[in-house]
Amino acid sequence: MKLAILGTVGVPGSYGGFETLAQNLVDHHGATGNSAALAVYCSAKAFPDRPDSYGSARLRYIGLDANGAQSIAYDALSLFDAVRRGDNRLLLLGVSGALVLPLVRLVSRARIVTNIDGIEWKREKWTGLAKAVLRVSEWAAVRFSHVVIADNQAIADYVTATHTRPCAVVAYGGDHALDAAPDPRATADLPENYALALCRIEPENNVAMILEAFVGLETPLVFVGNWDKSAYGRDLKARFADHPNITIHDPVYDPSGLRAIRDRATVYVHGHSAGGTNPSLVEMMHFDIPILAHGCSFNRHTTEEKARYFMSADELAEAVRSLSGQDAAQIGADMGEIARRRYTWDQIGRTYFELLES
Incomplete structure (x- = not known):
């Protein structure tokens, strides 16, 4: 079994909920002696030294920003690289790269688990084209992932009502x-x-x-x-x-x-x-x-x-x-x-x- 975590700036996390989540999943993987290979995708722009590993995870670098306008390309390249390397369990954090999930499903039998974060397209800071892209990305994430995760029951209720799809609820740790x-x-x-x-x-x-x-x-x-x-x-x-x-x-x-x-x-x-x-x-x-x-x-x-x-x-x-x-x-x-x-x-x-x- 080969696992990959995608969609974050990378580990070790310095800021952001998804980065903290990724880091703690790596820590859990190492502490429990999990035998599955684990890789985490990182933005090369955020890690100029580019270490090969963090804890029990191998680190792979994509030369784009993980956030902002480049996030869609960053996540898409990460997904295709994971498929190319034979990873068969993919954890996608966020919906930015979800537009390419139909293609990923065509060329890979990997199990895709996606945390859709919040209802991104409803945030006030997004308007026009960005809002439309995020709304389509949400649809693609829910439609083409094997498992959809929400971090809050209210979001899970929204997913079920809007997309008629069951949704697992897994929050964050805070300890x-x-x-x-x-x-x-x-x-x-x-x-x-x-x-x-x-x-x-x-x-x-x-x-x-x-x-x-x-x-x-x-x-x-x-x-x-x-x-x-x-x-x-x-x-x-x-x-x-x-x-x-x-x-x-x-x-x-x-x-x-x-x-x-x-x-x-x-x-x-x-x-x-x-x-x-x-x-x-x-x-x-x-x-x-x-x-x-x-x-x-x-x-x-x-x-x-x-x-x-x-x-x-x-x-x-x-x-x-x-x-x-x-x-x-x-x-x-x-x-x-x-x-x-x-x-x-x-x-x-x-x-x-x-x-x-x-």
Whole structure:
């Protein structure tokens, strides 16, 4: 049996849910002594040193960007290369390369398992041709994969209703967020206690809503994100950076620094409203602190309706004001229990390899 993981920037992962998933699947493969050969496709542009292996996996490089305009070609070339090499179990993460799956099925008998991620074509950042391509790619992924994976029950329900196709639900692990020892230097300039928000700075993550809610609150907010990546982020940074109880923080990729920042938070604010089960949410659930989440169906499924939810800046502000110590302790305990029951990499890895190898 020869397994290949495709559709990510590569491993070791430095950022992104799929990269974290791929890395933890490789770690699970090695830790369990799985005898199947495993390969991971990587973007040569992201790994200038191009090591031959990571853990128990061989690394193969494609000279294109894994994201953006080149992602379709990147995934397509990865798929055809895996077929050429005789890989007979293919895990495709995302739908960018799914347009070529009909051809792959014609020339190969490989078992194809595809994680379709969120409902990508519905994201606000896609318009016109890009939206149409993503919608067709979703159809192709669902139609021509042997197994379709959604990371959230709400997405699985959508797949069943839209494409009349069964869909396995496999979320993400979050316990790796506790692995690194905290680096106290990361919190040297931060308040002693604060609410934490952490995400890519995009409209669908309701960044402006969160910031506006905390303008009228005494509770400090530390908001970590890639503010300088877009005009949207730069504008928000300029508007809110000087507010006395809001800390606009640059992105943190170092695991030890991120652990320290998370450890000091007393509440986590999660604004994502699209995509499914978000990795940053399940990671924070392992920290046993109360979570205030956007009230979309994805977040409600992830937290089993036991977090507190908001749909506007006013609702978020009221949720912060009304959060008593007793309620905070109970919500935090519920989040930790759910996380340890549903979102550990041991059980996630076991499920993925069962789906690939069956």
